[in-house]
Amino acid sequence: MSKRAVILVVDDEVSNIELLSAALEDDHEICFATSGEEALELARSVLPDLILLDVLMPGMDGYAVCQQIKADALLADVPVIFTTALGEQEAEVKGLELGAVDYVAKPISPVIVRARVRNHIEMKRMRDQLAELAVTDALTGLGNRRRLEQALQQEAGRLARSTADLSIIMLDIDFFKQFNDTYGHIAGDRCIIMVAATLNRAVRRAADLAARYGGEEFACVLPNTSHEEAMAIAHNIRDRVLALSIPHEGSTAAPYVTVSVGVATATCAPGIDPVSWIKAADDQLYQAKARGRNNVEGRVFLEAEMRNTWSEAA
Template sequence: MNNRAVILIVDDEVTNIEIMNAVLEDTYEICFATSGEQAIEVARTVLPDLILLDVMMPGIDGYGVCERIKSERLLADVPVIFTTGLTDQEAEVRGLSLGAIDYITKPIQPVVLRARVANHIELKRLRDQLAQMAVTDALTGLSNRRHLEETIKTEITDLAANKDWLSVILLDIDFFKSFNDTYGHPEGDRCLIMVASALTRAMHRSDNTVARYGGEEFACILPGADYDSAMRIAQGIKTQVQALNIPHSGSSISPFLTISMGVASAIAENDMTSSDWINHADQQLYLSKAGGRDMISGTVFTQEN
């Protein structure tokens, strides 16, 4: 598998692109654009790890491209290095104020280019690792509660534009305290990891998100899924967990591990919040527990209810 970092070179002079490509192509995957408009399109498509951006270009200049890139959620964290023949401090300050991280002056010096690019690629890799750790549950490798709530918020904004559905499933392992008391916490951790894997297998789409909400509670975010679709996915989750056949002698309802689930579905609207889905799903989860556990309860809600 190719894990080389991707660098987007933007310059209206093809000769400059060829020079930088010759310096970097042995280490990185290179793509290029010869205008500001093309640079923005390519960046959205390939999501590069770093952009080498010419300042002086016809149409949208480098400053305009940088400003556009930093305003887009998916591109805002991509480091931008300006490549320019300008040497005045005012031009450098302007670029840095727009979010660029460095300047390389032309004519390009290969040793300088390699070193600057390598340093910033490594810094981005470390930042990405820290960002991933901040939103990941250490035990299961799933998203954590913080990432869950951020993801719901983002999905509301994206889905509301087309009045599309969003569904959230909250689920709880039945009698998990008793499981830990009976088998010990190491087996409890192993159980959580197995359930996390079962949840991931039950997801139908790559944009579905599975998270550990806390303790023995998990959540699934299903953008575009209406109530019927979400209930089918919930049933699929139930089937996957049943297939684990994890013994649970401390359960009063089954000799094997079971889960209770609450499903909340609604058409996304801009003034809704992540709490709307979480609270309604939690209410349904409570009904499943109160109804005897090992159950799925669900609701379609609106802003009014």
């Protein structure tokens, strides 16, 4: 059974909210806001699948709300349908130019609003499916590098508002070139798939992301995760890969396939480029390799260090 879409209804008249909710609640989850400011805060919290937005509201009107929604990377892809009693063509054109996908005229016709919402929800689901394919690694089914960068950007920005910790894990399959030379590329692909599956099982929370960074290198984004927790996950990944007991005659670290792991944790703050976490974790991965591989290295980075890390990376 498919998940019910979440509709955010924004209107300063409670009677309009009740009418729209009655028309849509059988098929969708409904949340509502009675002002533009409340709508933006709620939208960032629940990430709705569609927003029904009144044009004429006191304070911040619907046009201003739509403009801010489309300027927010987190919300830009959410379709907005304006609800308005305005019948002027100029008003409709203005809304469409700001990024709205449709208009519903007041007084509301339940049949029409249901049909239009259904059509736009279906189109959004199709776009989401295509977007998911674009950020999925074909070999492993994990997120690809683009998905990793998107998640890192999103989480670093979100956590900066509450100055929470973000941890990143980078790991590399040890002596993978020698593995391919010894066993062939088909076996190499199979090894990557097995390591990816192990990584996916070790990173369990819904907010966490496991991704294939490129080649034999993988990464994990761990929001709201302390350094101690991230190190425990990293050691678990290392142990799980070793327990696969994939023979590796070309390795000097162990007779089986192993991984080297780097962990970086820092408190998020405005102005720190998310790339800093990748650079910091990659430096720790380098240390793990330098100390014999099949090893985990990591540390906590201060805010000033993260800013310097980005300056060096740039």
